[in-house]
Amino acid sequence: MSEAILHEGEHVETLVLTQQHVAKLVSSGGRDRFMDLMIDRLRKAFVAARESNGTTPPREGFLRCPGETGVIEWMPHHQPGSSMTLKTVAYTPSNPAEFRLPTIIGSLTRYDDVTGRLLAVCDGILPTAIRTGAASAIASSLLALPGGRVLGLIGAGAQAVTQAHALSRVFPLERILVYDIDETHAASYADRVDFLGLEVRIASVAEIEANADIICTVTSVGVGEGPVLTGEHLQSHVHINAIGADLVGKFEVPKALLESAFVAPDHVAQAxxxxxxxxxxxxxxxxxxxxxxxxxxAAEEFRDRITIFDSTGFALEDHVAFDVLLELAEEAGVGERVRLEHLPEDALNPYSFH
Incomplete structure (x- = not known):
């Protein structure tokens, strides 16, 4: 939804996009259109970022209480004079097995930078998955050799679905090789990406390293338990999208491989x-x-060697993802407006009500 729509004076309500609204937006327009739009808008935002006055600090958060794994974090992006997007996100690796919930759960909120009003609220789970895949597609289109046909996935969870989807939109993929320490996740992966129409085969890490043109590491490996790649069988031109590292001491790629490769981070301080x-x-x-x-x-000279995109995921991506959802919601007439904030009839009297 455009900033003009969100700033109109007669609208004192907050726009809420529920799970049902987001599902309708994706299903009515199609997954491919949604992903293509995300890739396009993210690429444009990345190009414009150098000239923008927007600010995206590294995310901050809390470690969970003793005995729990994961974190609860907040990720802000500020466009001065316009708006601020804030994502709150929880990373809980035990969720799928223990609660049948996604590993990553979050919500997006958009605030008016002039008045401070809460303009919109939305799910953050699907946008996070989509924008993470889109960022990998953009990085891969820059750093991987064109024409890559074999995608390797280390980890077969939710993120692996949108990684494959995004990469299939910019490469002529024919085959996906997938490995997961949880055999049930690997076994179910083909059904979850059936919409791509690609050959999917369970493989070992060594097989993936030896055959993949592009590899995505998308695991919930614990702190101190990495890496998940060996780096011993890689093709000389392979491009790697390293997605899973998001905590101090957590990593998926061997240090020796990083030192010998060309490494491009998404957000330097955070990475x-x-x-x-x-x-x-x-x-x-x-x-x-x-x-x-x-x-x-500047990226072309590195395509014939091993390249690595260190994707930690940062709030500019969430800001753009929210923009895409708001735009689609306006186009489809989707969303619910609620008076969530108490905006009294008399601004100086909190006990005055409309």
Missing amino acids: LREGECQQLEPGDLGPDLMALCADPR
């Missing part, structure tokens, strides 16, 4: 703290994804 880049020094990093998007030719 150095909790991504794969925490294993490196700042001087070891290549340009970040936004710099590569602004100058795609």
Whole structure:
């Protein structure tokens, strides 16, 4: 939904996009259109980021109480004079097995930067999965050799679905090789990506390394339990999207492989703290994804060697994802407006009611 619509004076309600609304937006327009739009808008936002006055600090959060795994975090993006998007997100690896809930649960909120009003609220689970896949598609289109046909997935959870979907929109994929330490996740993966019409085969890590043109590591490996790749059988031109590292001490890629590869982070400060880049020094990093998007030719010289995109996921992506959902909601006339905030008839009297 456009900023003009959200700022109209007669609208004092907050726009709420429920699970049903988001499902309707995706199903009515189609998954491919939704993903294509996300890839396009993210790419444009990354190109414009260098000239923008927007601010995206590294995410912050709380470790869970003793005995629990995962974190609860907040991720803000600020566009001065316009709006601020805030995502709250919880990472709970035990959710699928214990509660039949997604590992990543979150919500998106949009605030008016002039008045501070809450403009819109939306689910953050699907947008997170979609924008993460879209970011990998953008990075891969810059750093991987064109024409890649074999995708390798280390981890077969929810993120693996949108990674494959996004990459299938920018590469002529023919086959997916998938590995997961949970055999049931690997076994069910083909059914979950049946809409892609691609051959899917369960494989070992060694097989994936030896055959994949592009590899995505999308695991919930614990702190100190990585890496999940060996790096011993990789093709000389492979591109790796490293998705899972999001905590200090958690990583999926061996340090030796990182040191020998070209590494592009998404958000430098965040990646150095909790991504794969925490294993490196700042001087070891290549340009970040936004710099590569602004100058795609700078990435071309690295395509014939091993390249790694360190995707920690940052709030500019969530801001853009929310923009996409709001735009689609306006187009389809979807959403519910509620008076969530108490905006009294007399601004100086909190006990006055409309």
